Amino acid sequence: MFAVIGAIATSFYAIDQATLYYLFKGEAQKQFDTAKNIIVSHHPLEEEPAHETTGAQKSSAPLSFGLRGSSSDPTPEIISPSWKLPAAKARAVKQALVEEFEEFELLVVNVPGRPLAVHPRDMTTDRVNEILSDPSAYDAWHSALKSGQLEIYSNFHWLEWQIPEFGVIIPYVNEENKARGGFIFSTKPAINTVVFMDAIAFGSAFAFLLVLVVAIASIMFAWKGLHDRWKTSKTIRFLAHNDPLTHLPNRAVFSDELNKALRKASITASNVYVIAIDVDKFKEVNDNHGHAAGDTFLQIISDRLRLVFSEHLVSRLSGDEFAVMIEGEYTSHDITVLAQRALATTNSNCVIDSKEIQISLSMGIAQATDAAWRSSRLLHCADLALYRSKNGGRSTYTWYESSMDEELERRRELEAEMIRALKLDGFSVVYQAQVGLADNKLKAFEALLRWVHPEKGRISPEVFIPIAEDTGLIEALGEYVLKKACADAASWSDPTLKVAVNFSPAQFKTGQIEQKISEALQESGLAPERLEIEITESLLIADTTSVVKSLKKIGDMGVSIAMDDFGTGYSSLSYLSRFPFNKIKIDRSFIMNIGKDAHTDAIVAAIIGLGRSLDVLITAEGVEDEMQAQILRAGGCDIVQGYYFGKPNNVDPANPHANIRCTLGLNDTKQIEATQSA
Incomplete structure (x- = not known):
């Protein structure tokens, strides 16, 4: 506070001082110009006879103003001081100045510093010495003699509150523009009281306005700084409690509010529900349309x-x-209705950048049934129900059940057992034959992963494969199957037999799968033409552009590529147009009804016709009896695979055809019946 008052007072003082200085200086400038004109017009100084020079210099010793300046800063422009002031001219100059100015002081000084005349007549020697010894006058004297121009000096000091007094040095210059001496002139400014007070008032008003402007600017600057800090603080608080993208409350806020609701519910016996919601296939939206x-x-x-x-x-x-x-007096039916409404909002697709994108949500619902529930437990149960929804077909909701905990425990146990089995070589690979219908010859084997647990026995791939995909173990399992299949196929005595390996979308990572296939072929020595990889439509949906690019690189190696489970997706035909597959495998769901349903027969016939048109091999999966084989042979299907021709089993490297319903060799027409043993 005192600092502000001091700053304001200093501002007023400085501006008033400046006002006085420039007011009096301006008036003095006018008077000095008049005095200069009067003095110059009379040409007062004349050159002395040569014999007087020495005496003049000697007489000027007590007044050493000019001599001091000449000795310390000699200059060739200041000539020998052989000048004098005739009495007549002195009186004429004095008379002209008296007529113009009521009161003034005048010293006529030659170059060495000798006073030739003074006014008023009664000016004392002390006063003369005071004028000549004034530092400001001293500096002005030498500047005037050097420049030949009028030089004003003053006794003004910023720290002294007084009326400023001004003097002037008027150099006398001859026709050759050489300084011959000078006049030190001073007078009182002709400023009356009214003008003086007006000047002070103007200075004060200006000071007030300046201080006011500075104060306003300071206030605005301070306000802006505070406002910016407030906005920054507000933004920080907002980001600490809200998601920056959707502006919804974040996990911390949700957990805090859920804890409060559960404490309240333990007292009031009210209901608390949590609905966990996950956006289905959101990664595909990011990959196909961009992160924006x-x-x-x-x-x-x-x-x-x-x-x-x-x-x-x-x-x-x-x-x-x-x-x-959701908290309060809501029933399970109310929550179900809300979940159904949320799903209904996904019926209409959204349009982003002129592209229509389908919305699908999976939800899991959990209810706190007693006061012992914690927020982490309730969220965990909702997540379990959500997981069931996603595995159950997505775009639906599921209520939590206690059996889900048991299922989760079993999954965790299986995951741990799978990790142990990978380390201890607990998995195995079996092969199912693929036979050509035209010549009944063995064409290839499909590699299938099997797991026989030492305590639980045989565990179905339908059980452990989804867990492997969710936990990331599918990559290790897939690499194991690939290397094992390539090594086994390289050992078969029939070098014409191919081996087919399935690839899950979870293990098909662009930039890695090509390298893994190449390494497996090099390590085993298997020719690339003998390897076939099978992919499903879901792999292409995940990231069509990059996957197609990787498939083309794999095809360039010489490896065959087959589309598995053809016909079960909604866009299989569109992918056939984007990538030239070597083989199409008809899903077993069609084969099981062939010969029993006319619509199924028509679909299978259409797929076989499509294969012929595209010059692509057609393989039918799940052939279980002779009738199915005959229908497919009559329809023009190329290859069949199923229990009728051979169950998945180990392959004898020396006799790969063993236990396969096929024809041996080129000339041997003997048919081997497939055994029914596993």
């Missing part, structure tokens, strides 16, 4: 969730995971 479109996609979903759950807490927990907390 993915962000917009999440914003659209969050807006729709806000509309459905407008009275409840909706939060974004992480990337594509949302959660809703």
Whole structure:
């Protein structure tokens, strides 16, 4: 506070001082110009006779102003001081100045510093010495003699509050523009009281305005700084509690509010529900349309969730995971209705950058049934129900059941057993034959992974493969099958037999799969033409562009590529047009009804016709009897695979045809009946 007052007072003082200085200086400048004109017009100084020079210099010794300056800073422009002031001219100059100025002081000084005349007549020697010894006058004297121009000096000091007094040095210059001496002139400014007070008033007003402007600017600057800090602090607080993309409350807020709701429910016996929501196939949206479109996609979903759950807490927990907390007197039926409404909002697709994108949500619902429930437990149960929804076909909701905990425990146990089996070589690979219908010859084997647990016995691939895909173990399992199949095939005595290996979308990583296939072929010595990889439509849907690029690289190696489970997806034909597959495998779901359903027969016939048109081999999976084989042979199917021709089993390297319903060799027509043993 005192600093501000001091700054304001200093500002007023400085501006008033400046006002006085420039006011009096301006008036003095006018008077000095007049005095100069009067003095110059009379040409007062004349050259002395040569014999007077020495005496003049000697007489000037007590007044050493000019001599001091000449000795310390000699200059060729200042000539010998042989000049004098005639009495007549002195009186004429004095008379002219008296007529113009009421009161003034005048010293006529030659170059060495000798006073030739003074006014008023009664000016004392002390006063003369005071004028000549004034530092400001001293500096002005030498500047004037050097420049030949009028030089003003003053006794003004910023720290002294007084009326400033001014003097002037008027150099006398001859026709050759050489300084011959000078006049030190001073007078009182002709400023009356009114002008003086006006000047002070003007200075004060200006000082007030300046201080006011500075104060306002300071206040605005301080306000802007505080405002920016407030905005920054507000933004930090917002980001600490909200998701920056959707502006929904984040996980921390959701957990905190859920804890509060559970404490309240333990007292009031009210209900608390949590709905865990996951966006189905969100990675595909990011990969196919870009991350900017993915962000917009999440914003659209969050807006729709806000509309459905407008009275409840909706939060974004992480990337594509949302959660809703509902508390109060709501029944299970009410929650189910809300979940159905949320699913209904996905019926209309969203349009981003002129592209229509389908929305699919999977939800899991859990209810706190007693006061012992914790927020982490409730969220965990909702996640278990969500997992069931995603495995059950997606775009649906599932209520939590206690059996889900047991299922999760079994999954964790199986995951641990799978890791142990990988380390201890507990998995095995068996092969199922693929036979050509035209010549009944063995064409290839499909490699199938099997797991026989030492305690639990045979575990179905339908059980452990999904767990491997979810946990990331599928990569290690897939690499194991690939290397094992290549090594086994290289040992078979028939070098014409191919081996087919399935690839899961979870293990098909662009840039890695090509390298792994190449390494497996090099390590085993198997010719690339004898290897065939089978992929499903879901792999292509995941990231069509990059997957097709990788498939082309694999095809360039000489490896064959087959589309497995053809006909079960909604866009299989579109992928056939984008990538030239070597083989199409008809899904077993069609083969099991062949000969029994006319629609199925028509679909199978159409697929076989499509293969002929595209010059692609057609393989039928799941052939179980002779009738199915005859229908397929009559329809023009190329290759069949199923229990009728041979069950999955180990292959004898020396006799790969053993236990296969096929023809041996080129000339041997003996047919070997497939045994029914595993």
